[in-house]
Amino acid sequence: MDVGRQVPEKGIKPNTGIDASPLVDVLPTRIASSHNRIQNNPKMISKRREEAAKFISTIWSCPEITDAAKSVISCSLTFTFRYVPPMSPDTVEQELRERLVLYYTVVSATVLVIYDYALNFTLEVETIWLRYFGLAIAVQEFHSTTIQSNIQLVLKFARRGMLAMRVFVLFEKSRKVLLVLIAFFIITQGVNVAIICMNIAIQLRLSVEQSIEGFHWCTYGVSPTEEWSYPVDDLALIVYETVVCGFAIRYVIRHLPTAFWTDPKRSVNVLINVILRDNLVYFFLCSGQEYQRARALGSAVYNGVNNVLQNVMLCMIGPWMVINLRTSYDRRADEASESAHQISSIQFARESVSQADVEDILP
Secondary structure (H helix, E strand, C coil): CCCCCCCCCCCCCCCCCCCCHHHHHHHHHHHHHHHHHCCCCCHHHHHHHHHHHHHHHHHHCCCCCCHHHHHHHHHHHHHHHHHCCCCCHHHHHHHHHHHHHHHHHHHHHHHHHHHHHHHCHHHHHHHHHHHHHHHHHHHHHHHCCCCHHHHHHHHHHHHHHHHHHHHHHHCCCCHHHHHHHHHHHHHHHHHHHHHHHHHHHHHHHHCEEEEECCEEEEECCCCHHHCCHHHHHHHHHHHHHHHHHHHHHHHHHHHCCHHHHHCHHHHCCCHHHHHHHHHHHHHHHHHHHHHHHHCCCCCHHHHHHHHHHHHHHHHHHHHHHHHHHHHHHHHHHHHHHHHHCCCCCCCCCCCCCCHHHHHHHCC
16 A cells, blocks of 8 residues: 555565564454454453554564555554544444434435425426436536546535625626625635645545455544544635625615515515525525534534435525526516517597488488
8 A cells, every 4th residue: 555655675575584474464353353352341442552552562673564564554553543442332332323313314305305306397397407408418428527526526616606606796796796705715715625635635644454354445534633624614614605695685685675575475586586585595504504514513413414404405405596597587588578469459439429420421
């Protein structure tokens, strides 16, 4: 495994009389046997760590093991004995129950999305499928390319600027609003990219290949000293979403007519009102999801709420924003067409005809 340093070309000397491979091969066996012996006994934890320290000292005293191998073994032991403490049967049962709660929330959110999709299938066909069906070939070509993952990363950053540009248009392309939005966008994305790079570097440093009883996998993680990066990343996004949402609310208060507040049901047919409503709903859901993640709570309930909000935001709010926009636009277009081709009745004024006039007309 590549740990960032090249292994010396001389490697392990074959003629020293010391075979270092058993020391490396025994590592998975010791980890597995130690986990199997763990019961409700706190003394086993300290004993397990003492075994790890003794094993490390044995490896370090062997000069035939290269620096790269030492780094891999040290990383494996550090992650296994420090960041993944042994669990008692009660802890395992609690972990399974919490995972069951998470699975239930994912299933419930999926059922909600499927039910909404089936209930409004005709609207989606009329407003989305018939309009964008021609892009199916391009989408298929896009999915077959090798740059799909890179484009997905770009789209995640572009999505955050999409609604900001809609707010910029609402304020009639004000230069001051544009500068504020660009400043917050750059700062937020800069913090996000920096934290992503830092976490990738940390995870690569802690990544270890393991093999126990024929099962091979790679473990990675972030040490407790770097866990602050997750809430900081989410808080930066919350600040950005709050600023954009504040601009939208300010526009609502200052520019919407009185009819919107007296008769909101009828005012929903206006296109600008639909845009504002969908923007605000998206902002509140997105901010709520990021707030849930920023709390960094280990409770299964909070994680479940986060899963539900994420599914609703990605699978329901996005399509509904497109459907509402298209429906409102089509409704206005139909009303304009009807008013342009409407036939109005014409009534001619009739004067009373006297008997003398009738006698003059008739022979």
